Amino acid sequence: MAESVLNIESLSIEYPISIGTVRAVRDVSIELHAGEALGLVGESGCGKSTLGLSILKLLRPPGRITGGRILFRGVDVLAMRRRHLLRFRGNDVAMVFQNPLTSLNPLVRIDRQFLETIRIHRPGISTGDALALAERILVDLGLEAKRLYDYPHQLSGGMRQRIMIGLGLVLDPEVIVADEPTTSLDVIVEAGFIDLLNRLRKKYRPAILLITHNLGMVAEIADRIAVMYAGVIVENGSAEQVFYEPLHPYTYGLINCVPNINLEQEKLVTMPGRPPDLVAVPPGCPFADRCPHVFNTCRSTPPPLLDVRGSRRVACHLYESSEVAPWRS
Numbered sequence: 001m002a003e004s005v006l007n008i009e010s011l012s013i014e015y016p017i018s019i020g021t022v023r024a025v026r027d028v029s030i031e032l033h034a035g036e037a038l039g040l041v042g043e044s045g046c047g048k049s050t051l052g053l054s055i056l057k058l059l060r061p062p063g064r065i066t067g068g069r070i071l072f073r074g075v076d077v078l079a080m081r082r083r084h085l086l087r088f089r090g091n092d093v094a095m096v097f098q099n100p101l102t103s104l105n106p107l108v109r110i111d112r113q114f115l116e117t118i119r120i121h122r123p124g125i126s127t128g129d130a131l132a133l134a135e136r137i138l139v140d141l142g143l144e145a146k147r148l149y150d151y152p153h154q155l156s157g158g159m160r161q162r163i164m165i166g167l168g169l170v171l172d173p174e175v176i177v178a179d180e181p182t183t184s185l186d187v188i189v190e191a192g193f194i195d196l197l198n199r200l201r202k203k204y205r206p207a208i209l210l211i212t213h214n215l216g217m218v219a220e221i222a223d224r225i226a227v228m229y230a231g232v233i234v235e236n237g238s239a240e241q242v243f244y245e246p247l248h249p250y251t252y253g254l255i256n257c258v259p260n261i262n263l264e265q266e267k268l269v270t271m272p273g274r275p276p277d278l279v280a281v282p283p284g285c286p287f288a289d290r291c292p293h294v295f296n297t298c299r300s301t302p303p304p305l306l307d308v309r310g311s312r313r314v315a316c317h318l319y320e321s322s323e324v325a326p327w328r329s
């Protein structure tokens, strides 16, 4: 297996608010290997963006890290001083945000936005070389080089999202954190975007942390999947394993909710119930209230993330006595 570039170790993040403390990320560990794409999936509010933002030390107030470490090639990101951090962001790890309209400055032409990004990290570069670099990236992204001289409002949503990816890739970072990169796109543009991302992966070989609700997109891109629920990782495995043989009852429920065009389905399947309030996390398994397999221990003791069948991990008490998923036995 490729060397690991990013290690998140036992990370916990909270948001103190007026009614209590939102425990958004609880004791999460994730490893990202060079060149691989890891899909981080889970329902809304389970802590995915909080985790993604923390990797670049971009947590929004009042978010604070209360435990754990983030290591980039062994270097402690949380201990980085401002200058080191500025170099790290963009050069080593880049972030592609959800909404390109709010992430691009509407008053500034695209070439200026590229120049600003490039010059922070390559202070000696000439304007001509920087623009040539930006034009090359645009062409790689399937855009005409002249689009570099447009304002964001002159571009379609799909083009703006490509520009966001370009701004992420232009410094050739080792890791890209992409948070819901296709949410603002329609399905046709989204399909083109997925093809593009897969082509760019082959050329630039960044590791990608792909944060999304969209299991279809994860299936097209990710090598591995981490499933998050109520601030914790409940399952982790290769994309194939997780899709074809989900172990955690929550993962099974999520995959079951994806409409299958090969089956005659009269109505959409949904998962009953809602995730728990992260201000008052239950003492046992956070999925207990929605789980069809719940038993007494689940209500009192949080399940540890167990190694199952060598390469997989699952946080569910069922696997303490058996390695067979309950719906398969």
Ligand SMILES: Nc1ncnc2c1ncn2[C@@H]1O[C@H](COP(=O)(O)OP(=O)(O)OP(=O)(O)O)[C@@H](O)[C@H]1O
Residues within 6 Å of the ligand: 015, 017, 022, 024, 042, 043, 044, 045, 046, 047, 048, 049, 050, 051, 060, 061, 062, 063, 213, 278
């Ligand atoms: N700035 C903030 N202040 C207070 N609470 C916050 C803040 N940002 C996020 N939260 C809370 O932290 C929890 C995790 O939120 P987060 O945005 O990380 O979830 P998510 O999995 O990315 O959700 P979505 O899929 O909707 O983007 C939620 O309960 C959310 O309400």
Ligand code: SF4
Residues within 6 Å of the ligand: 248, 249, 250, 285, 286, 287, 288, 289, 291, 292, 293, 294, 295, 298, 303, 315, 316, 317, 318
């Ligand atoms: S630990 Fe218990 S409640 Fe939680 S997923 Fe497993 S069986 Fe269900």
Ligand SMILES: [Mg+2]
Residues within 6 Å of the ligand: 048, 049, 050, 179
């Ligand atoms: Mg989010």
